[in-house]
Amino acid sequence: MKLVRYGQVGKEKPGLIDQNGALRDLSSVIPDIDAQTLGRKGQAHLAAIDPDTLPRVSGEPRYGAPVAHVGKFICVGLNYSEHAAETGAPTPEQPILFMKATSAIIGPNDDVIVPKDSVKTDWEVELGVVIGETARSVSVEDALSYVAGYVVVNDLSEREFQLEHGGQWVKGKSCDTFGPIGPWLVTADDVPDPQQLGLWLTVNGHRYQNGNTRTMIFGVAQLVSYISRYMTLLPGDVISTGTPSGVGLGQKPPVYLRAGDIVELGIDGLGTQRQLLRAHPNQT
Structure with missing residues (x-):
């Protein structure tokens, strides 16, 4: 479904x-x-x-995020070796986890606001995993049975806030509108293998990211099992599983998003997103 x-x-x-x-x-x-x-x-x-x-809906209504009342928005950093390499980071020996504020969540085609004083707003196409059953210390073998389905996530990031303002990555990941999800949630029974999904992203028509979930360092089952050791995963929680290479930070020289840019992204079978970047209303 x-x-x-x-x-x-x-x-x-x-x-x-x-x-x-x-x-x-x-x-x-x-x-x-x-x-x-x-x-x-x-x-x-x-x-x-x-x-x-069921009643058929006419026209082209706006889509919101396909999950209401997300409890936890958990992200995995550097989960593709080529992405770790392009950022100059070592390949992780264990999953790198951080949280993204749920207030960042928007619909898949809603406008993205460039934060005030931002000069390093970046993009990241990611496979999102939506939890369907309460999971505590589940095994890798059983982990996928706790998954309700899968979504497209754009894990937008402000690299200066993330890497140069001290503390944890959450500051650069949680700006308002930095969590587009959707357009729909595809239930797990319609995704035979979450480790065989192509994912891509373009900016103004130029393709920067072109990867496949088979190259994840830690697969979906490993991630669900691993995270459930440290916190209880509840129905409606979202895990964003990391991005392949091709982010703006990794370009030579780096390329970052500006007001007026158009970002488009998608994952095989999970749909596509399109966002217009807009300036912060208080930007001078």
């Missing part, structure tokens, strides 16, 4: 994309795409519904 949330900001409704690509409204069935919906029972309930019996 492809589950979506559509409508105005703060007023999104639940929906699904049928086999013909049409948007169907789920408001009469569930209140939202949230923790209750994402579990095995919730998904089984939705899977039993004939999409043709």
Whole structure:
């Protein structure tokens, strides 16, 4: 299934994309795409519904992030060896974890605001993993059974804030609008192998990133198992699994985003995003 949330900001409704690509409204069935919906029972309930019996949504409504009330937005750093190399960092021996503020989350095609005084706003296409069942110290072998589905994430980063302002990376990762998610959540049963997904990103039509999840250092099952050792993963939590090479920081010389730029990105079978970069309203 492809589950979506559509409508105005703060007023999104639940929906699904049928086999013909049409948007169907789920408001009469569930209140939202949230923790209750994402579990095995919730998904089984939705899977039993004939999409043709649901109202078809006309026009081209805005898509919001396909998961409501995200509890934790957990990110994995330097999870592709070629990306670690381009940033001058050693290949991690264990997953590097950091948190991204949930207030950064926006829809997949919403405008991205360049932070005030930013000169190093960067892009990162990533596979997002959405948790569907409570996971505590789960094994690698069982880890994927706790996954509700997968999404496209743009893990936008302000490199000066991240690397030059001291402390942890979270400062450069959590600016408002720095977490586009979507356009839809593809349930795990429709993603046979999360380690065989191509992912790409362009800026103003120029392709900078062109990778595949098979080159992850730590795969999805390893990450879910590893993270669940240190914190309980709850339904609706999102894990952003790292980016391949081709970020702005890694260009020679570095290339960063400016107001007016267009970023487009996507992952095989998970859809695409498109964001216009806009200046901060208080930027002088």
